[in-house]
Amino acid sequence: MKKAVLAVALTTTFVAPAFATNSLNPFADEKSGFYLGLGAGAADYNDSYSDYEKENDRYSGNSEYTKREGAVNLFAGYRVNKYFGLEINYTDFGSPDAEYNSPGGSVHEDVENEIKGYGIKAVGFYPINTNIELKATAGVMKWKVEEDYSITNSAFPSVNKANSHSEKGTSLTFGLGANYNLTENVAFGLQWERINDVGEKYDENKTDTLRFGENDIDLYTLSVQYKF
Template structure:
């Protein structure tokens, strides 16, 4: 809990300092960012949530399209009853379509592929002995740009892991170079 409060305070400080500069979004170029939020799973033997973290980077080709790659750590997910805890993470590559609503506010959708990794195989999936694999990922988000270089994003993504859906809701800070 103390860790979450510290991260939230740091995120608010970054956003507040960025708001002091105000400007318009760049149409193209490289960007990078980080996020914090909650991972959720409610399937099979698992019904849990935990704090999740991500880092990402990409290239914005124009104001409507970009490619983004990243890493997400979903934390530890505990089973409903007996069974092992799962620690999950993912490396992903997505295409991002952006719809500008105003000069500073936009909505976006993303879809792509991800390589997931578990510390142990999911026991509820029949015949599953893998602790890593490749599956689709997709999500929706909104972005508010404080300056030419700094934006705040709210994103909800789904990461498919075998037949299990792992959801991720995050606040992210994006920095454009």
């Protein structure tokens, strides 16, 4: 998978500038060109903390698990023509945290996460009219989950501990959306994107494991972009 990501990145690096010159791009039209954008919205973590939650349910108590957080997406791309483009992006998926308190409150567990990633994707466009176009995306994303865990036990302070664990990986992504072209250079976008299998499966017998678990992330964003 890493070789595939590198190959696509190198292709984008050398091919996109060539396309910037109409004489080298047989598909060039009035839509061709570079664009930059910023998106904001929410990330749904679907099955986050599911196995960790099952473990805590055996001991009752009170638990809270973040299933949705704010997210920010920065992206840049090259529009080959009105039907096809290539795009790179960096996404902050927020901080899906968790907290557990035992009956009576003697045991407290706290989990804090940060999830970020960067990727590359192909974008297909389908113009409806001058202002509105639909789009579909497919690509890969390199992500990193960083997790801090701590446990405090007022009855048995000797078991108190804190540790950190991180996990990296590469996932396939796909999405659907639409753009509204406000002017020749400014457009607003609405998009849903799925990032598959982020994280790692939780193992309660290991200390260096992600309590966040492994699950798909759904990203919903409203964006604005500037076309050069």
